[in-house]
Amino acid sequence: MKYISIGQKRQRVTLSEGVFKGLSDEGTLFMPEAIPVLDKTFYSRFHDMSLPEIALNVLLPYVENELGRENLKKIVEETFSFPIPLVKIHDNINVLELFHGPTQAFKDVGARFLSRLMSKLYPNQGKKMIILTATSGDTGGAVAHGFHRVPGIEVVVLYPQGKISPYQENQMTSLGHNIHAIAVEGVFDDCQRLVKQAFNDPSLRKDVSITSANSINLGRLLPQMVYYFFGVAAIQRKFPNLKPVICVPSGNFGNITAAVMASRMGLPVNRFIAATNVNDVVPRFLRTGRYEPHKTIETYANAMDVGDPSNFPRLFYLFKNELEELRKMFSAKVITNEEIIKTIQMVFQQHHYLLDPHSSTGYLGLKQSLQKDENGFFISTAHPIKFVEIIEKVLPQEADRLKKSFSYGVGSSTQLEKMPVSYKALKNKLISL
Incomplete structure (x- = not known):
């Protein structure tokens, strides 16, 4: 299996190259050169397989040449070690429900x-690897926990100051060691642009090895x-x-991209619905045929506050x-803040x-779209x-119960680090690690 960039140059790379480069030389994303269709024998028995068994069958064609079956088996057993119930x-x-992992997302x-993939594939060149990622909420905590204390790897997470929940912020800032969570004085799209600037800066990449853990990375997708x-x-x-359905x-549209890729492997799916908040670039594109990024609008569903979806x-x-x-x-539904709140209250x-x-x-995107003869599921992301x-705004008693049931956060925050929307400031930080 090879991977190609989706820009004009169609750069062709191996899995390792794609994972550690993050983006192609012209700044575009990588995709599998071909998407394999799994055979009928798999689909006749996948209902009885465990989650790691399904993962092994699905992912093996993409990684077999470089990783091998036994290495992949170990990785998927460690990755899919928590339940994902329907x-x-x-x-x-x-x-x-996809929220039963260590950071509930x-x-x-x-x-x-x-x-785990990077730890197997990293060609140790005697210099430290930096994982650079931007987050609108949940990615940061998941990446921080996934890479915490991994030898030889430093993690830098950029997040928009004051625009993620306290719980999300605490999951990133409480770890320390090799995890550097930085509050950027801007919005998520500013964080994402800074990450892309770093990847497209040849002078920086001469000094440090950097890659991304955002959904732009093949290893996440x-x-x-x-x-x-x-x-x-x-x-x-x-x-x-x-x-x-x-x-x-x-x-950022990485999750639903993976869903469509699954269907191209033969997974039987009727159709797909993307549910967005009022950051509606893609729904408008489906209506008008014009792709017009806009300034990010803050909503209650802050991890989806993206004005220019990278994926x-x-x-x-x-x-x-x-x-x-x-x-x-493929269709899309736009859900407002008022609808988000009312739906939480009504469903409970x-x-x-x-x-x-x-x-x-x-939930609301699926409910509004399903026909009487259809059945389907939506993804619970957190x-x-x-x-x-x-x-707390609509169900204060449930909010109190949640706070009592969970340790609210993962520990005491380290000293918070802040940064303006400045590529120079980011570059200096990366070089200093």
């Missing part, structure tokens, strides 16, 4: 896989396919041969960059299920404890 909420609406899957196979297997155990809360070019590439091809199997009161703000968009301040 839970029925009511009628034809189910939820795939779906990004634990990608971060745990990537850290590939393992995200796995839980869609597990979700479809779970729903087909109840409804044999059903092709479900899948709704994914979407900000959308990957998604569009899967549909041959043809809008009509995209529209055939009527169905006794507590949603976080992001999962609220997934545990409500991570957004207890939002839960």
